[in-house]
Amino acid sequence: MRATLEAAAQALGLDLSPAQVDQLLAYLALLQKWNKVYNLTAVRNPAEMLTHHLIDSLSVIGPLLRHGAPSRLMDVGAGGGLPGVVIAICCPGTDVTCVDAVAKKATFIQQVAAELKLPNLRGVHSRVEQLQVPPFGVITSRAFASLADFTALTRQHLTSDAVWMAMKGQHPADEIAALPADVEVFHVEQLQVPGLDAQRCIIWMRPKA
Numbered sequence: 519m520r521a522t523l524e525a526a527a528q529a530l531g532l533d534l535s536p537a538q539v540d541q542l543l544a545y546l547a548l549l550q551k552w553n554k555v556y557n558l559t560a561v562r563n564p565a566e567m568l569t570h571h572l573i574d575s576l577s578v579i580g581p582l583l584r585h586g587a588p589s590r591l592m593d594v595g596a597g598g599g600l601p602g603v604v605i606a607i608c609c610p611g612t613d614v615t616c617v618d619a620v621a622k623k624a625t626f627i628q629q630v631a632a633e634l635k636l637p638n639l640r641g642v643h644s645r646v647e648q649l650q651v652p653p654f655g656v657i658t659s660r661a662f663a664s665l666a667d668f669t670a671l672t673r674q675h676l677t678s679d680a681v682w683m684a685m686k687g688q689h690p691a692d693e694i695a696a697l698p699a700d701v702e703v704f705h706v707e708q709l710q711v712p713g714l715d716a717q718r719c720i721i722w723m724r725p726k727a
C-alpha cells in the first residue's frame with residue numbers, strides 16, 4: 519500500500535512528507551474500519567479503495583495548488599471525506615469543511631480529524647443549501663450532483679473571487695451545456711490517475727460578473 523501510494527504521489531508530482539503519507543494510510547485504514555458501520559462507500563476492496571478513492575482524490579492536489587490553495591475550502595457532499603480529507607492532509611494551510619446531509623458521515627469526518635490530529639479539518643452535518651457559515655475560496659465536489667445543481671446549491675457560500683472545482687469522470691459536455699448563463703467554465707483539466715484506467719477531469723467554474 520505504502521509503496522503504491524508513494525509511487526502515485528511521485529507520478530502526480532507531489533512532494534509529500536513521510537508524515538503525510540502516514541496520515542493518508544491511516545485515513546484509508548479508518549475508512550476501511552468504519553465503512554461497515556457508517557456505510558461510507560460501496561468500494562470494499564482495500565486495493566480498490568486505494569486507487570479509486572485515495573489516489574483519485576490525490577490527483578486534484580496538484581491542480582488545486584497551481585490554482586492557489588485557499589485559506590478556507592468546502593467539500594460538499596463529502597461522504598467519507600473524498601476529496602476533503604485528502605486535501606486537508608496535503609494542504610495543511612487550508613481549513614477544510616466537509617459538509618454532508620447524513621449525520622454519521624459528518625461524525626466520521628470529525629473522528630478522522632481527531633484521530634489524525636488534523637486541526638484544519640471539520641465535518642459538518644447539514645444540507646449545504648441550509649448551511650450558515652462564512653464563505654469559502656474554493657468549493658469542491660466529487661460524485662455529488664450535476665454541475666448545475668452543484669453551483670446552484672452552493673453559490674451563497676462563495677467569497678467574491680471564489681471558484682468551484684468539480685471532479686468528474688469523462689468530460690461532462692451535457693452538464694456544461696445545461697449550466698445557467700451566470701456560471702462560467704474557465705478551465706477543464708484532464709487528469710491521469712495512476713493505477714486507474716478511466717477518464718477523469720476537473721471542471722473549474724466561477725460566477726460570471
Ligand SMILES: C[S@@+](CC[C@H](N)C(=O)[O-])C[C@H]1O[C@@H](n2cnc3c(N)ncnc32)[C@H](O)[C@@H]1O
Nearest residue numbers: 595596597600618619620644645646660661662
Ligand atoms: C455519492 S456520495 C459522494 C461522497 C464522496 N464525495 C465521494 O466521492 O465518495 C454523495 C454525498 O452527497 C451527500 N449529499 C447529497 N445531497 C446533499 C446536500 N444537499 N447537502 C449536503 N450533502 C448532500 C450525500 O449524503 C452523500 O454522502
